[in-house]
Amino acid sequence: MLDVRKLITLRAIAAEGSIAAAGRVLQYTRSAVSQQLTALESEAGTALVDRTGNHITLTPAGRNLVEHAERILVELRSAEASLSTEAEGFTGLLRVGVPFHEGPRIMSRALTEVRRRFSEMEIRLAATTDEAGADAVRRDQLDMVIVSRYGAARSRTTPGLREWVLGHDPLRLCVPADHPLANSRGCTMAQLRDEPWVVCPDSTLGRLTVSLCVTAGFEPRVTATVNDIGTAIGLVGVGWGITIAPELTPAGTEAKLARLPIDGLDTLRHNVVIVRDGDQLSPRIAAVIAAVRAVSELPSESGQGS
Structure with a gap:
């Protein structure tokens, strides 16, 4: 099963355009972000990003996974909200x-x-x-x-x-x-x-x-x-x-x-x-x-x- 934390990392990479920038947003080291990405690609069984110089773009599989990640995060926020009470x-x-x-x-x-x-x-x-x-x-x-x-x-x-x-x-x-x-x-x-x-x-x-x-x-x-x-x-x-x-x-x-x-x-x-x-x-x-x-x-x- 895919790890939600790794999906959040991929989402940050997509939004920021680089591993270093994603690390700053997530407050992770660059190496930690790289490790998360490598592990997620291994779990997914396919390349999720295209590395060209210092800029990273998502592959079609990566874009599809980020779209799923957005929906998953909505459901997680909804679940957290349901635990709150007035x-x-x-x-x-x-x-x-x-x-x-x-x-x-x-x-x-x-x-x-x-x-x-x-x-x-x-x-x-x-x-x-x-x-x-x-x-x-x-x-x-x-x-x-x-x-x-x-x-x-x-x-x-x-x-x-x-x-x-x-x-x-x-x-x-x-x-x-x-x-x-x-x-x-x-x-x-x-x-x-x-x-x-x-x-x-x-x-x-x-x-x-x-x-x-x-x-x-x-x-x-x-x-x-x-x-x-x-x-x-x-x-x-x-x-x-x-x-x-x-x-x-x-x-x-x-x-x-x-x-x-x-x-x-x-x-x-x-x-x-x-x-x-x-x-x-x-x-x-x-x-x-x-x-x-x-x-x-x-x-x-x-x-x-x-």
Whole structure:
């Protein structure tokens, strides 16, 4: 019978791309990871990885085994959750990832409510990004993340993860309060051809912004590149340029700015909570998810939770 611990090792190798990196994640020595892999290949009776230089890729058999490992880990987490009872109380450490400068205030409200309800639980917040958050949960670096997603609201079927949409808000053009468009009911992308732009080039929203400009027939004249939406909005408030951002993202500055719709742009930002599949059966994790979703359904500020 295949050893679950060896399957976890293979999964880490697949995720990290090398034996050394997998060892760092698992807190094993490189030789220990190599030994686990060799033993697993012996048990499986076939090669599971293709070693090319320092980088490792999985063989078809290896990929198939990792897919099974994901399902096995879900069942193990579910089994562990079934051993927990509410009588034990909601204690222990909960690691939550949030994009601090990007999310609407619903995120801070939800986490504040979780702390109020479960005062015996240690909640440790960690800064993450919309792009990296889900992967951090999958690798067990975080227990839960609340991130943003753009476009369709439907849940993704990422192996080993479970998610719920909390709410949504539309994208808006952000301009300084004294901008000629500040009092307009809307605008077109073509009207923004000669504007200075503040963008987050490494983010999904940043790439979408550049794509909208190119589709409208011009390359954006970028005056600032930043790492998060909150900083971009703050620079807009002090007159540095314009940007596109979700309507409910806090400005992070006292400077005034205007937010207006862009003709033809109906993309929404969806706020999503993500945990490892199986963890949601734990009374502790389930209670936290319920608290976060309950806050997201409050009528203030955001659209309807789902």
